[in-house]
Amino acid sequence: MSDLRKRIFSDLIEAMKKKEAVRLDTLRLLKAEIMKFEVSGKAKVEAGASEILPLVTRLIKQRREAAEQFRKGGREEMAMKEEAELKVLEDYLPAQLTAGELEQIVREAIEQVGAKDKAAMGKIMGVVMGKVKGKADGATVKSTVEKLLS
Known part of the structure; x- marks a missing residue:
């Protein structure tokens, strides 16, 4: 168990x-x-x-x-x-990422994918969600990605 x-x-x-x-x-x-x-x-x-x-x-x-x-x-x-x-x-979720930690992960994903605009948002989201599984809400990740791509 x-x-x-x-x-x-x-x-x-x-x-x-x-x-x-x-x-x-x-x-x-x-x-x-x-x-x-x-x-x-x-x-x-x-x-x-x-x-x-x-x-x-x-x-x-x-x-x-x-x-x-x-x-x-x-x-x-x-x-x-x-x-x-x-x-x-x-109470049963792992400790959530801070805004700064999430932003750092998103920046790394943007570099990894080589994204320049919002057209690559799906690829970035896929990479980020794989890394933060359970540690960040999808809506929060999406807003962070949008903010950094604009």
Whole structure:
């Protein structure tokens, strides 16, 4: 069992014992996603950290989008619930890159690809996303690439 998987499952049990409703619901959802992934046959036996991180990232993105939609619809209490779940999920991501670190990686990718304009943005994004997997949000990477190419 991977360390990340162990941590998620032990935190789930701890949340049950402490009766932390939001944390418990969020971890149950994450556990269900992991189990669904494992049953689908995509995982060899058990999902490792490299397979769990994209699941966590996807759930975080869903929570961000849901909170935004709830705010647009005037449902502040639901938006706050989604953001609370988002904070729980963010605990399972690796440390995020700072703006300076991300900028340095993007500059290196631009040099590597030999890009001069935004036409090569897809190639740059591919290189950068491969390097920062799980450590930076795609939207943040995109805005950094656009800023440095302009």
